[in-house]
Amino acid sequence: MKIAFLTDPLSQFKTYKDSTFAMMREAVRRGHSIYAMEPQDIALENGVVTAAARQIHLTGTADDWYRADAATDVALKAFDVVLQRKDPPFDMEYIYATYLLELAEQQGARVFNKPTAIRNHNEKLSIAQFSQFTAPTLVTRDAERIRAFHREHRDVILKPLDGMGGMGIFRIGADGMNLGSVIETLTDNGSRTIMVQRYIPEIVQGDKRILLIGGKVVPFALARIPQHGEIRGNLAAGGVGVAQALSERDLEIAQTLAPQLYQRGLLLVGLDVIGSCLTEVNVTSPTCFQEITQQTGFDVAAMFIDALESALAGN
Template identity: 45%
Template sequence: MSARLGVVMDPIAAIKPRKDSTLALLLEAQRRGYELWYFLATDLYADGGAACGRGRPLTVRDDVHDWYTVGEPRAMPLAELDTILMREDPPVDAGYISATQLLSLAEAQGVRVVNRPAALRDANEKLFALHWPHLCPATRVAADPALLRGFIAEQGKAVLKPLDAMGGASIFVLADGDPNTSVVLETLTDGGRRYAMAQEYLPRIDEGDKRVLVFGGEPFPHALARIPARGETRGNLAAGGRGEAAPVTERERAVCAELAPTLRERGLELVGLDFIGERLTEINVTSPTCFREIDALCGVNTAGAFFDHLEGSA
Protein backbone atom coordinates (compact mmCIF):
# COMPACT_ATOMS: atom_id res chain seq x y z
CA MET A 1 0.00 0.00 0.00
CA SER A 2 1.41 3.42 -0.94
CA ALA A 3 2.08 6.10 1.65
CA ARG A 4 -0.72 8.59 2.13
CA LEU A 5 0.13 12.29 1.93
CA GLY A 6 -2.36 14.96 2.91
CA VAL A 7 -1.98 18.60 1.94
CA VAL A 8 -3.72 21.52 3.63
CA MET A 9 -3.62 24.45 1.24
CA ASP A 10 -5.57 27.31 -0.27
CA PRO A 11 -8.10 26.42 -3.00
CA ILE A 12 -6.19 24.47 -5.63
CA ALA A 13 -8.40 25.87 -8.39
CA ALA A 14 -7.08 29.37 -7.67
CA ILE A 15 -3.32 28.70 -7.72
CA LYS A 16 -0.95 29.76 -10.52
CA PRO A 17 0.30 26.34 -11.59
CA ARG A 18 3.37 27.58 -13.45
CA LYS A 19 4.68 29.18 -10.25
CA ASP A 20 3.09 27.26 -7.39
CA SER A 21 5.54 25.49 -5.08
CA THR A 22 2.84 23.40 -3.42
CA LEU A 23 1.92 21.97 -6.82
CA ALA A 24 5.61 21.19 -7.39
CA LEU A 25 5.66 19.25 -4.10
CA LEU A 26 2.49 17.37 -4.99
CA LEU A 27 3.76 16.46 -8.45
CA GLU A 28 6.93 15.04 -6.90
CA ALA A 29 4.99 13.12 -4.26
CA GLN A 30 2.75 11.63 -6.95
CA ARG A 31 5.80 10.64 -9.03
CA ARG A 32 7.06 8.77 -5.97
CA GLY A 33 3.84 6.84 -5.60
CA TYR A 34 2.17 8.73 -2.74
CA GLU A 35 -1.61 8.65 -2.49
CA LEU A 36 -2.67 12.31 -2.30
CA TRP A 37 -5.46 13.80 -0.18
CA TYR A 38 -6.49 17.45 -0.41
CA PHE A 39 -7.91 19.58 2.40
CA LEU A 40 -8.82 23.19 2.94
CA ALA A 41 -8.09 24.38 6.46
CA THR A 42 -11.82 24.55 7.09
CA ASP A 43 -12.11 20.84 6.22
CA LEU A 44 -10.28 19.96 9.44
CA TYR A 45 -12.27 19.16 12.58
CA ALA A 46 -12.14 17.25 15.84
CA ASP A 47 -14.53 14.46 16.79
CA GLY A 48 -14.04 13.98 20.49
CA GLY A 49 -10.30 13.55 20.82
CA ALA A 50 -9.74 12.46 17.22
CA ALA A 51 -8.35 14.86 14.62
CA CYS A 52 -10.41 14.44 11.44
CA GLY A 53 -10.96 16.05 8.09
CA ARG A 54 -13.10 15.98 4.99
CA GLY A 55 -10.45 14.90 2.50
CA ARG A 56 -10.69 14.66 -1.26
CA PRO A 57 -8.55 12.23 -3.25
CA LEU A 58 -6.29 14.31 -5.49
CA THR A 59 -4.50 13.76 -8.79
CA VAL A 60 -2.18 16.46 -10.16
CA ARG A 61 -0.70 17.20 -13.59
CA ASP A 62 2.02 19.56 -14.78
CA ASP A 63 -0.36 21.34 -17.12
CA VAL A 64 -1.09 25.06 -16.77
CA HIS A 65 -4.62 24.57 -18.15
CA ASP A 66 -5.62 21.36 -16.37
CA TRP A 67 -3.51 20.73 -13.26
CA TYR A 68 -5.71 18.76 -10.88
CA THR A 69 -8.63 16.42 -10.36
CA VAL A 70 -10.30 15.99 -6.98
CA GLY A 71 -12.71 13.23 -6.02
CA GLU A 72 -15.68 13.23 -3.70
CA PRO A 73 -14.97 14.31 -0.11
CA ARG A 74 -14.74 11.68 2.58
CA ALA A 75 -14.77 12.15 6.34
CA MET A 76 -11.66 10.48 7.70
CA PRO A 77 -9.48 10.40 10.81
CA LEU A 78 -6.26 12.25 9.97
CA ALA A 79 -4.42 9.33 11.57
CA GLU A 80 -5.13 7.43 8.32
CA LEU A 81 -2.48 9.65 6.70
CA ASP A 82 1.26 9.17 7.04
CA THR A 83 2.28 12.80 6.41
CA ILE A 84 0.49 16.13 6.14
CA LEU A 85 1.98 19.18 4.44
CA MET A 86 0.57 22.37 5.97
CA ARG A 87 0.84 24.81 3.06
CA GLU A 88 -1.90 27.38 3.65
CA ASP A 89 -0.66 30.90 2.94
CA PRO A 90 -0.66 33.68 5.54
CA PRO A 91 -2.17 35.58 7.23
CA VAL A 92 -1.61 33.58 10.39
CA ASP A 93 -4.95 34.60 11.85
CA ALA A 94 -7.29 32.96 14.35
CA GLY A 95 -8.52 30.44 11.77
CA TYR A 96 -4.97 29.47 10.86
CA ILE A 97 -4.04 29.02 14.51
CA SER A 98 -7.08 26.81 15.09
CA ALA A 99 -6.10 24.66 12.09
CA THR A 100 -2.59 24.19 13.50
CA GLN A 101 -4.07 23.16 16.85
CA LEU A 102 -6.10 20.47 15.10
CA LEU A 103 -2.94 19.41 13.27
CA SER A 104 -1.10 19.21 16.60
CA LEU A 105 -3.79 16.77 17.69
CA ALA A 106 -3.16 14.75 14.51
CA GLU A 107 0.58 14.85 15.24
CA ALA A 108 -0.04 13.46 18.72
CA GLN A 109 -1.96 10.62 17.03
CA GLY A 110 1.00 9.62 14.91
CA VAL A 111 0.86 11.77 11.78
CA ARG A 112 3.99 13.59 10.61
CA VAL A 113 3.04 17.23 10.01
CA VAL A 114 5.40 19.48 8.02
CA ASN A 115 6.08 22.02 9.30
CA ARG A 116 5.37 21.11 12.92
CA PRO A 117 2.18 22.92 13.94
CA ALA A 118 3.57 24.31 17.21
CA ALA A 119 6.42 25.91 15.28
CA LEU A 120 4.01 27.47 12.78
CA ARG A 121 2.19 29.08 15.69
CA ASP A 122 5.36 30.29 17.38
CA ALA A 123 7.70 31.28 14.55
CA ASN A 124 6.27 34.48 13.11
CA GLU A 125 7.93 34.96 9.73
CA LYS A 126 8.91 38.55 10.47
CA LEU A 127 9.83 38.16 14.15
CA PHE A 128 11.51 34.75 14.29
CA ALA A 129 14.78 36.02 12.81
CA LEU A 130 15.16 38.39 15.77
CA HIS A 131 16.31 35.41 17.85
CA TRP A 132 19.56 36.02 15.92
CA PRO A 133 19.73 39.85 15.95
CA HIS A 134 23.40 39.89 14.95
CA LEU A 135 22.38 38.38 11.58
CA CYS A 136 19.62 40.92 10.87
CA PRO A 137 19.43 44.57 9.88
CA ALA A 138 18.62 47.03 12.66
CA THR A 139 14.98 46.40 13.55
CA ARG A 140 12.23 47.80 15.74
CA VAL A 141 8.79 46.24 16.26
CA ALA A 142 6.12 48.34 17.91
CA ALA A 143 2.48 49.34 17.84
CA ASP A 144 3.25 52.88 18.99
CA PRO A 145 3.73 55.09 15.90
CA ALA A 146 6.06 57.37 17.86
CA LEU A 147 8.52 54.52 18.41
CA LEU A 148 8.50 53.68 14.72
CA ARG A 149 8.86 57.32 13.74
CA GLY A 150 11.85 57.56 16.08
CA PHE A 151 13.44 54.55 14.39
CA ILE A 152 13.06 56.17 10.96
CA ALA A 153 14.75 59.31 12.32
CA GLU A 154 17.61 57.25 13.77
CA GLN A 155 18.19 55.34 10.54
CA GLY A 156 17.49 58.13 8.09
CA LYS A 157 15.58 55.66 5.92
CA ALA A 158 13.63 52.52 6.86
CA VAL A 159 11.43 49.76 5.51
CA LEU A 160 8.03 49.45 7.23
CA LYS A 161 5.87 46.32 7.00
CA PRO A 162 3.06 44.48 8.79
CA LEU A 163 3.80 41.26 10.68
CA ASP A 164 1.16 39.08 9.01
CA ALA A 165 1.33 39.77 5.26
CA MET A 166 3.16 38.07 2.39
CA GLY A 167 4.27 38.68 -1.18
CA GLY A 168 5.45 42.22 -0.53
CA ALA A 169 2.01 43.45 0.52
CA SER A 170 1.85 46.73 2.46
CA ILE A 171 5.62 47.33 2.48
CA PHE A 172 6.69 50.99 2.60
CA VAL A 173 10.06 52.72 2.40
CA LEU A 174 10.16 56.00 4.30
CA ALA A 175 12.93 58.55 4.68
CA ASP A 176 13.10 60.80 7.72
CA GLY A 177 10.78 63.73 7.13
CA ASP A 178 8.69 62.02 4.45
CA PRO A 179 5.29 63.79 4.48
CA ASN A 180 3.52 60.40 4.19
CA THR A 181 5.01 59.11 7.44
CA SER A 182 2.01 59.82 9.67
CA VAL A 183 -0.58 58.21 7.40
CA VAL A 184 1.63 55.17 6.72
CA LEU A 185 2.21 54.59 10.44
CA GLU A 186 -1.45 55.13 11.25
CA THR A 187 -2.43 52.62 8.56
CA LEU A 188 0.14 49.95 9.45
CA THR A 189 -0.54 50.12 13.19
CA ASP A 190 -4.31 50.74 12.92
CA GLY A 191 -3.87 53.86 14.98
CA GLY A 192 -1.56 52.19 17.50
CA ARG A 193 -3.56 48.98 17.92
CA ARG A 194 -1.47 46.64 15.75
CA TYR A 195 2.24 45.81 15.65
CA ALA A 196 4.40 46.74 12.68
CA MET A 197 8.08 46.23 11.89
CA ALA A 198 10.62 48.86 10.91
CA GLN A 199 13.95 47.71 9.49
CA GLU A 200 17.08 49.51 8.40
CA TYR A 201 16.97 50.19 4.66
CA LEU A 202 19.58 48.07 2.89
CA PRO A 203 20.77 49.61 -0.41
CA ARG A 204 21.83 46.17 -1.63
CA ILE A 205 18.16 45.46 -2.33
CA ASP A 206 19.15 46.56 -5.86
CA GLU A 207 21.03 43.22 -6.11
CA GLY A 208 17.89 41.35 -5.09
CA ASP A 209 16.01 39.89 -2.17
CA LYS A 210 17.51 36.39 -2.14
CA ARG A 211 15.51 33.28 -1.21
CA VAL A 212 17.48 30.32 0.15
CA LEU A 213 15.46 27.14 0.72
CA VAL A 214 16.47 25.02 3.72
CA PHE A 215 15.48 21.36 4.09
CA GLY A 216 16.05 19.84 7.54
CA GLY A 217 18.54 22.58 8.39
CA GLU A 218 20.56 22.12 5.17
CA PRO A 219 20.50 24.77 2.42
CA PHE A 220 19.53 23.72 -1.08
CA PRO A 221 22.54 24.74 -3.22
CA HIS A 222 20.52 26.76 -5.75
CA ALA A 223 18.81 29.99 -4.70
CA LEU A 224 16.71 32.71 -6.29
CA ALA A 225 17.59 36.41 -6.30
CA ARG A 226 14.38 38.41 -6.71
CA ILE A 227 15.30 41.70 -8.39
CA PRO A 228 12.99 44.69 -7.93
CA ALA A 229 11.30 46.11 -11.01
CA ARG A 230 12.35 49.57 -12.14
CA GLY A 231 11.13 52.16 -9.65
CA GLU A 232 10.33 49.49 -7.03
CA THR A 233 11.99 48.63 -3.73
CA ARG A 234 10.30 45.23 -3.36
CA GLY A 235 11.91 42.20 -4.93
CA ASN A 236 8.93 39.89 -4.29
CA LEU A 237 7.82 38.11 -7.45
CA ALA A 238 4.22 38.84 -6.49
CA ALA A 239 5.12 42.55 -6.54
CA GLY A 240 6.62 42.46 -10.03
CA GLY A 241 10.20 41.43 -9.26
CA ARG A 242 12.10 39.14 -11.61
CA GLY A 243 13.96 36.02 -10.58
CA GLU A 244 17.61 35.28 -11.30
CA ALA A 245 19.47 32.13 -10.37
CA ALA A 246 22.10 32.56 -7.68
CA PRO A 247 24.36 30.12 -5.82
CA VAL A 248 24.23 29.88 -2.05
CA THR A 249 27.25 31.76 -0.68
CA GLU A 250 29.58 30.69 2.10
CA ARG A 251 28.11 33.44 4.29
CA GLU A 252 24.59 32.10 3.73
CA ARG A 253 25.77 28.57 4.48
CA ALA A 254 27.23 29.84 7.75
CA VAL A 255 23.90 31.45 8.66
CA CYS A 256 22.08 28.20 7.87
CA ALA A 257 24.53 26.28 10.06
CA GLU A 258 23.86 28.67 12.95
CA LEU A 259 20.09 28.36 12.58
CA ALA A 260 20.02 24.62 11.86
CA PRO A 261 19.92 23.27 15.43
CA THR A 262 16.92 25.46 16.29
CA LEU A 263 15.13 24.68 13.03
CA ARG A 264 15.57 20.94 13.59
CA GLU A 265 14.58 21.11 17.26
CA ARG A 266 11.35 22.92 16.39
CA GLY A 267 10.44 20.64 13.50
CA LEU A 268 10.87 23.32 10.84
CA GLU A 269 11.78 21.00 8.00
CA LEU A 270 10.95 23.32 5.09
CA VAL A 271 12.06 26.93 5.50
CA GLY A 272 12.79 29.85 3.21
CA LEU A 273 15.46 32.29 4.39
CA ASP A 274 15.44 35.76 2.86
CA PHE A 275 18.67 37.73 2.53
CA ILE A 276 19.46 41.24 1.36
CA GLY A 277 23.21 41.41 0.94
CA GLU A 278 24.56 39.48 3.90
CA ARG A 279 21.66 40.32 6.22
CA LEU A 280 18.90 37.89 7.15
CA THR A 281 15.56 39.68 6.84
CA GLU A 282 12.92 36.94 7.23
CA ILE A 283 12.50 33.24 8.03
CA ASN A 284 9.54 31.94 6.05
CA VAL A 285 7.90 28.85 7.56
CA THR A 286 4.25 28.74 6.46
CA SER A 287 4.46 28.00 2.72
CA PRO A 288 7.95 28.80 1.39
CA THR A 289 7.97 29.34 -2.35
CA CYS A 290 10.34 29.66 -5.36
CA PHE A 291 10.61 25.92 -6.14
CA ARG A 292 9.31 26.33 -9.68
CA GLU A 293 11.48 29.35 -10.47
CA ILE A 294 14.64 27.65 -9.21
CA ASP A 295 13.83 24.53 -11.22
CA ALA A 296 13.25 26.51 -14.41
CA LEU A 297 16.41 28.61 -14.08
CA CYS A 298 18.79 25.92 -12.81
CA GLY A 299 17.48 22.72 -14.37
CA VAL A 300 17.09 21.00 -11.01
CA ASN A 301 14.33 19.23 -9.07
CA THR A 302 13.91 21.23 -5.86
CA ALA A 303 10.87 19.27 -4.67
CA GLY A 304 12.81 16.05 -5.28
CA ALA A 305 15.56 17.25 -2.96
CA PHE A 306 12.97 18.07 -0.31
CA PHE A 307 11.38 14.61 -0.54
CA ASP A 308 14.86 13.03 -0.38
CA HIS A 309 15.22 14.80 2.97
CA LEU A 310 11.70 13.89 4.10
CA GLU A 311 12.09 10.20 3.31
CA GLY A 312 15.65 10.06 4.60
CA SER A 313 14.62 11.45 7.99
CA ALA A 314 11.43 9.43 8.45
Protein backbone atom coordinates (compact mmCIF):
# COMPACT_ATOMS: atom_id res chain seq x y z
CA MET A 1 0.00 0.00 0.00
CA LYS A 2 1.23 3.51 -0.85
CA ILE A 3 0.41 5.96 1.93
CA ALA A 4 0.87 9.70 1.42
CA PHE A 5 1.09 11.89 4.53
CA LEU A 6 0.06 15.53 4.18
CA THR A 7 1.89 16.99 7.14
CA ASP A 8 4.10 19.66 8.61
CA PRO A 9 7.82 19.70 7.70
CA LEU A 10 9.48 16.42 8.68
CA SER A 11 12.41 18.40 10.09
CA GLN A 12 10.09 19.67 12.85
CA PHE A 13 9.04 16.21 14.06
CA LYS A 14 9.88 15.19 17.63
CA THR A 15 9.94 11.49 16.88
CA TYR A 16 9.87 10.41 20.53
CA LYS A 17 6.32 11.72 20.83
CA ASP A 18 4.99 12.47 17.34
CA SER A 19 1.82 10.53 16.44
CA THR A 20 2.33 10.89 12.69
CA PHE A 21 5.77 9.33 13.08
CA ALA A 22 4.19 6.45 15.02
CA MET A 23 1.78 5.91 12.12
CA MET A 24 4.66 5.97 9.63
CA ARG A 25 6.72 3.51 11.65
CA GLU A 26 3.84 1.04 11.96
CA ALA A 27 2.99 1.34 8.26
CA VAL A 28 6.59 0.60 7.27
CA ARG A 29 6.73 -2.32 9.71
CA ARG A 30 3.84 -3.84 7.77
CA GLY A 31 5.55 -3.37 4.42
CA HIS A 32 3.69 -0.30 3.21
CA SER A 33 5.44 2.52 1.32
CA ILE A 34 5.20 6.01 2.81
CA TYR A 35 5.37 9.41 1.15
CA ALA A 36 5.36 12.93 2.54
CA MET A 37 4.11 16.26 1.26
CA GLU A 38 3.20 19.66 2.64
CA PRO A 39 0.20 21.84 1.69
CA GLN A 40 2.30 24.01 -0.62
CA ASP A 41 3.25 20.89 -2.58
CA ILE A 42 -0.36 20.34 -3.73
CA ALA A 43 -1.47 21.81 -7.06
CA LEU A 44 -4.36 21.65 -9.49
CA GLU A 45 -3.12 21.56 -13.07
CA ASN A 46 -5.04 20.62 -16.20
CA GLY A 47 -7.91 19.53 -13.99
CA VAL A 48 -5.89 17.02 -11.96
CA VAL A 49 -4.88 17.41 -8.31
CA THR A 50 -1.21 16.50 -7.91
CA ALA A 51 1.48 16.84 -5.29
CA ALA A 52 5.25 17.06 -5.28
CA ALA A 53 5.62 14.05 -3.00
CA ARG A 54 8.78 12.38 -1.70
CA GLN A 55 9.08 8.74 -0.77
CA ILE A 56 10.37 8.44 2.79
CA HIS A 57 12.67 5.73 4.13
CA LEU A 58 13.01 5.39 7.91
CA THR A 59 16.54 4.93 9.22
CA GLY A 60 15.69 3.57 12.67
CA THR A 61 17.79 6.23 14.42
CA ALA A 62 16.38 8.95 16.66
CA ASP A 63 18.03 12.06 15.26
CA ASP A 64 18.67 11.45 11.58
CA TRP A 65 15.42 9.50 11.34
CA TYR A 66 14.59 9.49 7.61
CA ARG A 67 15.90 9.63 4.09
CA ALA A 68 13.82 11.23 1.36
CA ASP A 69 13.88 10.55 -2.37
CA ALA A 70 13.65 13.44 -4.79
CA ALA A 71 10.18 14.95 -5.06
CA THR A 72 8.08 13.93 -8.04
CA ASP A 73 4.71 15.23 -9.18
CA VAL A 74 2.12 12.52 -8.61
CA ALA A 75 -1.65 12.60 -8.97
CA LEU A 76 -3.14 12.10 -5.51
CA LYS A 77 -5.38 9.37 -6.88
CA ALA A 78 -2.21 7.31 -7.56
CA PHE A 79 -1.78 6.73 -3.82
CA ASP A 80 -3.81 4.10 -2.01
CA VAL A 81 -4.58 6.65 0.68
CA VAL A 82 -3.81 10.24 1.63
CA LEU A 83 -3.65 10.96 5.37
CA GLN A 84 -4.36 14.56 6.32
CA ARG A 85 -2.06 15.25 9.28
CA LYS A 86 -1.42 18.98 8.96
CA ASP A 87 -1.65 20.84 12.26
CA PRO A 88 -3.79 23.98 12.61
CA PRO A 89 -4.10 26.95 12.48
CA PHE A 90 -7.27 26.28 10.56
CA ASP A 91 -6.93 29.33 8.34
CA MET A 92 -7.96 29.95 4.73
CA GLU A 93 -4.90 28.08 3.42
CA TYR A 94 -6.05 25.06 5.41
CA ILE A 95 -9.51 25.39 3.91
CA TYR A 96 -8.10 25.72 0.38
CA ALA A 97 -6.19 22.47 0.98
CA THR A 98 -9.44 20.72 1.94
CA TYR A 99 -11.06 21.94 -1.29
CA LEU A 100 -8.21 20.47 -3.32
CA LEU A 101 -8.34 17.22 -1.37
CA GLU A 102 -12.08 17.03 -1.93
CA LEU A 103 -11.53 17.46 -5.66
CA ALA A 104 -8.87 14.74 -5.51
CA GLU A 105 -11.47 12.47 -3.90
CA GLN A 106 -13.76 13.05 -6.86
CA GLN A 107 -10.88 11.92 -9.07
CA GLY A 108 -10.51 8.68 -7.12
CA ALA A 109 -8.25 9.50 -4.15
CA ARG A 110 -9.03 8.08 -0.71
CA VAL A 111 -8.48 10.79 1.91
CA PHE A 112 -8.69 10.50 5.72
CA ASN A 113 -9.94 12.38 7.56
CA LYS A 114 -12.47 13.24 4.88
CA PRO A 115 -11.92 16.89 3.82
CA THR A 116 -15.60 17.84 3.99
CA ALA A 117 -15.83 16.30 7.45
CA ILE A 118 -12.82 18.32 8.64
CA ARG A 119 -14.44 21.52 7.36
CA ASN A 120 -17.79 20.62 8.92
CA HIS A 121 -16.38 19.92 12.38
CA ASN A 122 -14.83 22.99 13.92
CA GLU A 123 -12.91 21.55 16.83
CA LYS A 124 -14.52 23.89 19.36
CA LEU A 125 -18.02 24.31 17.90
CA SER A 126 -18.64 20.63 17.19
CA ILE A 127 -19.36 19.98 20.86
CA ALA A 128 -22.67 21.80 20.34
CA GLN A 129 -23.90 18.73 18.44
CA PHE A 130 -23.53 16.74 21.66
CA SER A 131 -24.77 19.26 24.21
CA GLN A 132 -25.86 16.51 26.62
CA PHE A 133 -22.17 16.08 27.42
CA THR A 134 -21.04 19.72 27.67
CA ALA A 135 -20.71 22.38 30.33
CA PRO A 136 -22.73 25.62 29.87
CA THR A 137 -21.32 27.22 26.73
CA LEU A 138 -21.75 30.51 24.88
CA VAL A 139 -20.53 31.28 21.35
CA THR A 140 -20.71 34.94 20.37
CA ARG A 141 -18.77 38.08 19.54
CA ASP A 142 -21.14 40.27 21.57
CA ALA A 143 -19.46 41.73 24.67
CA GLU A 144 -22.67 42.20 26.66
CA ARG A 145 -23.70 38.57 26.14
CA ILE A 146 -20.27 37.51 27.41
CA ARG A 147 -20.59 39.76 30.44
CA ALA A 148 -24.04 38.36 31.21
CA PHE A 149 -22.70 34.80 30.92
CA HIS A 150 -19.92 35.68 33.36
CA ARG A 151 -22.40 37.23 35.81
CA GLU A 152 -24.39 34.00 35.74
CA HIS A 153 -21.53 31.51 36.03
CA ARG A 154 -18.94 33.65 37.87
CA ASP A 155 -15.92 31.58 36.80
CA VAL A 156 -15.45 31.16 33.05
CA ILE A 157 -13.02 30.18 30.32
CA LEU A 158 -12.75 32.24 27.12
CA LYS A 159 -11.03 30.92 23.99
CA PRO A 160 -10.76 31.50 20.24
CA LEU A 161 -12.49 29.12 17.85
CA ASP A 162 -9.39 28.48 15.75
CA GLY A 163 -6.66 27.92 18.34
CA MET A 164 -4.62 24.83 19.18
CA GLY A 165 -2.28 23.72 21.93
CA GLY A 166 -4.01 25.92 24.51
CA MET A 167 -3.20 29.17 22.71
CA GLY A 168 -5.37 32.16 23.59
CA ILE A 169 -7.22 30.57 26.52
CA PHE A 170 -8.12 32.81 29.47
CA ARG A 171 -9.83 32.20 32.81
CA ILE A 172 -11.84 34.99 34.42
CA GLY A 173 -12.87 34.49 38.04
CA ALA A 174 -15.72 35.90 40.10
CA ASP A 175 -14.10 39.33 40.48
CA GLY A 176 -14.24 39.86 36.70
CA MET A 177 -10.70 41.20 36.70
CA ASN A 178 -9.54 41.99 33.14
CA LEU A 179 -12.77 40.65 31.58
CA GLY A 180 -13.15 43.71 29.35
CA SER A 181 -9.58 43.52 28.14
CA VAL A 182 -9.85 39.79 27.38
CA ILE A 183 -13.11 40.30 25.49
CA GLU A 184 -11.57 43.09 23.41
CA THR A 185 -8.47 41.02 22.69
CA LEU A 186 -10.14 37.72 21.77
CA THR A 187 -13.03 39.23 19.79
CA ASP A 188 -10.78 41.87 18.20
CA ASN A 189 -13.21 44.51 19.40
CA GLY A 190 -16.30 42.59 18.37
CA SER A 191 -15.12 41.38 14.95
CA ARG A 192 -14.34 37.75 15.87
CA THR A 193 -16.58 35.08 17.39
CA ILE A 194 -15.26 33.26 20.46
CA MET A 195 -16.35 30.53 22.89
CA VAL A 196 -17.05 31.04 26.58
CA GLN A 197 -17.57 28.10 28.94
CA ARG A 198 -18.22 27.68 32.63
CA TYR A 199 -14.93 26.81 34.31
CA ILE A 200 -14.64 23.08 35.07
CA PRO A 201 -12.64 22.70 38.31
CA GLU A 202 -11.77 19.07 37.49
CA ILE A 203 -9.13 20.45 35.12
CA VAL A 204 -6.69 20.00 38.00
CA GLN A 205 -7.07 16.24 37.42
CA GLY A 206 -6.29 16.66 33.76
CA ASP A 207 -7.70 17.46 30.34
CA LYS A 208 -8.28 13.93 29.04
CA ARG A 209 -7.53 13.11 25.39
CA ILE A 210 -9.70 10.18 24.29
CA LEU A 211 -8.95 8.70 20.87
CA LEU A 212 -11.59 7.30 18.51
CA ILE A 213 -10.22 5.16 15.68
CA GLY A 214 -12.35 3.63 12.95
CA GLY A 215 -15.50 4.12 15.01
CA LYS A 216 -14.00 2.37 18.05
CA VAL A 217 -12.64 3.70 21.32
CA VAL A 218 -9.03 3.43 22.49
CA PRO A 219 -9.38 2.03 26.05
CA PHE A 220 -6.93 4.50 27.59
CA ALA A 221 -6.95 8.30 27.75
CA LEU A 222 -4.05 10.66 28.27
CA ALA A 223 -4.87 13.05 31.12
CA ARG A 224 -2.88 16.19 30.46
CA ILE A 225 -2.41 17.76 33.87
CA PRO A 226 -1.69 21.50 34.23
CA GLN A 227 1.50 22.51 35.99
CA HIS A 228 2.79 25.51 37.96
CA GLY A 229 -0.53 27.34 38.39
CA GLU A 230 -1.56 26.94 34.74
CA ILE A 231 -5.20 26.36 33.75
CA ARG A 232 -4.16 24.63 30.50
CA GLY A 233 -3.32 20.96 30.46
CA ASN A 234 -2.15 20.92 26.84
CA LEU A 235 1.25 19.26 26.44
CA ALA A 236 2.29 22.23 24.27
CA ALA A 237 1.54 24.48 27.25
CA GLY A 238 3.64 22.45 29.67
CA GLY A 239 1.06 19.94 30.86
CA VAL A 240 2.19 16.50 32.02
CA GLY A 241 0.53 13.52 30.32
CA VAL A 242 -0.63 10.61 32.48
CA ALA A 243 -2.28 7.66 30.76
CA GLN A 244 -5.29 6.15 32.49
CA ALA A 245 -8.16 3.77 31.82
CA LEU A 246 -11.39 5.39 30.68
CA SER A 247 -14.01 6.12 33.31
CA GLU A 248 -17.65 5.12 32.94
CA ARG A 249 -18.51 8.66 31.85
CA ASP A 250 -15.57 8.77 29.41
CA LEU A 251 -16.87 5.56 27.81
CA GLU A 252 -20.40 6.91 27.61
CA ILE A 253 -19.22 9.99 25.74
CA ALA A 254 -16.76 8.13 23.50
CA GLN A 255 -19.07 5.26 22.59
CA THR A 256 -21.84 7.69 21.72
CA LEU A 257 -19.68 9.80 19.41
CA ALA A 258 -17.42 7.15 17.87
CA PRO A 259 -19.83 5.50 15.39
CA GLN A 260 -21.47 8.79 14.41
CA LEU A 261 -18.20 10.54 13.64
CA TYR A 262 -16.82 7.53 11.76
CA GLN A 263 -19.89 7.47 9.54
CA ARG A 264 -19.18 11.10 8.68
CA GLY A 265 -15.72 10.22 7.33
CA LEU A 266 -13.64 10.83 10.44
CA LEU A 267 -11.31 7.85 10.79
CA LEU A 268 -9.39 9.43 13.68
CA VAL A 269 -10.84 11.78 16.30
CA GLY A 270 -9.43 13.10 19.55
CA LEU A 271 -12.03 14.02 22.15
CA ASP A 272 -11.09 16.36 24.97
CA VAL A 273 -12.94 15.67 28.22
CA ILE A 274 -12.55 17.57 31.49
CA GLY A 275 -14.27 15.94 34.44
CA SER A 276 -17.56 14.72 32.98
CA CYS A 277 -17.75 17.31 30.19
CA LEU A 278 -16.83 17.15 26.50
CA THR A 279 -14.85 20.29 25.63
CA GLU A 280 -13.45 19.69 22.11
CA VAL A 281 -13.71 17.33 19.13
CA ASN A 282 -10.29 17.29 17.43
CA VAL A 283 -10.34 16.18 13.78
CA THR A 284 -7.33 17.82 12.11
CA SER A 285 -4.32 15.99 13.55
CA PRO A 286 -5.14 14.28 16.87
CA THR A 287 -2.11 13.22 18.90
CA CYS A 288 -1.07 11.32 22.06
CA PHE A 289 -0.45 7.95 20.35
CA GLN A 290 3.03 7.48 21.72
CA GLU A 291 2.37 8.68 25.26
CA ILE A 292 -0.51 6.21 25.66
CA THR A 293 1.50 3.36 24.15
CA GLN A 294 4.61 4.07 26.24
CA GLN A 295 2.68 4.18 29.52
CA THR A 296 0.16 1.37 28.98
CA GLY A 297 1.59 -0.95 26.32
CA PHE A 298 -1.55 -0.52 24.20
CA ASP A 299 -0.35 -0.05 20.60
CA VAL A 300 -2.40 2.88 19.33
CA ALA A 301 -0.55 3.11 16.00
CA ALA A 302 -1.28 -0.56 15.29
CA MET A 303 -4.97 0.03 15.98
CA PHE A 304 -4.87 3.00 13.60
CA ILE A 305 -3.21 1.11 10.73
CA ASP A 306 -5.63 -1.80 11.33
CA ALA A 307 -8.53 0.65 10.91
CA LEU A 308 -6.94 2.22 7.84
CA GLU A 309 -6.42 -1.16 6.15
CA SER A 310 -9.98 -2.17 7.04
CA ALA A 311 -11.42 1.07 5.63
CA LEU A 312 -9.52 0.66 2.37
CA ALA A 313 -10.72 -2.94 2.11
CA GLY A 314 -14.28 -1.68 2.44
CA ASN A 315 -14.97 -3.36 5.78
